[in-house]
Amino acid sequence: MLSVGPSPILLWRSPVSMRKSYNGLAALVYQAGRAPMDGAHYVFVNREATQVKILRWDGDGLSIWGKRLERGRFRVPEPRDGRIELDRRALSLLLEGVVPLRLSPRFRLPCDEEK
Numbered sequence: 001m002l003s004v005g006p007s008p009i010l011l012w013r014s015p016v017s018m019r020k021s022y023n024g025l026a027a028l029v030y031q032a033g034r035a036p037m038d039g040a041h042y043v044f045v046n047r048e049a050t051q052v053k054i055l056r057w058d059g060d061g062l063s064i065w066g067k068r069l070e071r072g073r074f075r076v077p078e079p080r081d082g083r084i085e086l087d088r089r090a091l092s093l094l095l096e097g098v099v100p101l102r103l104s105p106r107f108r109l110p111c112d113e114e115k
Contacts, residue, residue, distance in 0.1 A: 007039045007041060008039075008040045008041070009043060009087065009091050010041070010086075011045075011077070011084035012043060013084065015046055016028065016045065016053075022064060029055070036055060036057055036062060038057070039057060042054065043086070045076055049073040049075075050074070051068045051069070052094075053065070053066045067095060074094060075097070077094070
């Protein structure tokens with residue numbers, strides 16, 4: 001499984017050709033006014049929602065993690081406020097194909113209230 005730290009996880013709003021590799025995906029990030037080296041995870045989904053690629057800067061270079069479904073489709077969440085920022089749980093649910101009924105936690109941890 002993909003190891004994701006505390007860095008932001010940003011889901012790309014429009015479908016992306018999965019033929020793109022490091023430079024092509026990084027160019028999309030630059031065109032959006034961000035830098036791929038900022039530590040965020042960028043999640044790209046193709047038009048058919050059968051493939052996902054995650055672009056990440058790991059300190060000394062770009063890495064790509066990918067998943068292709070043989071059956072079914074990824075359920076991509078709708079954007080809020082023009083962009084989609086996922087947490088680790090939402091990314092895991094997206095990759096595993098789980099459609100949650102709600103994403104709000106049942107309780108808050110004391111460390112969450114400080115933020």
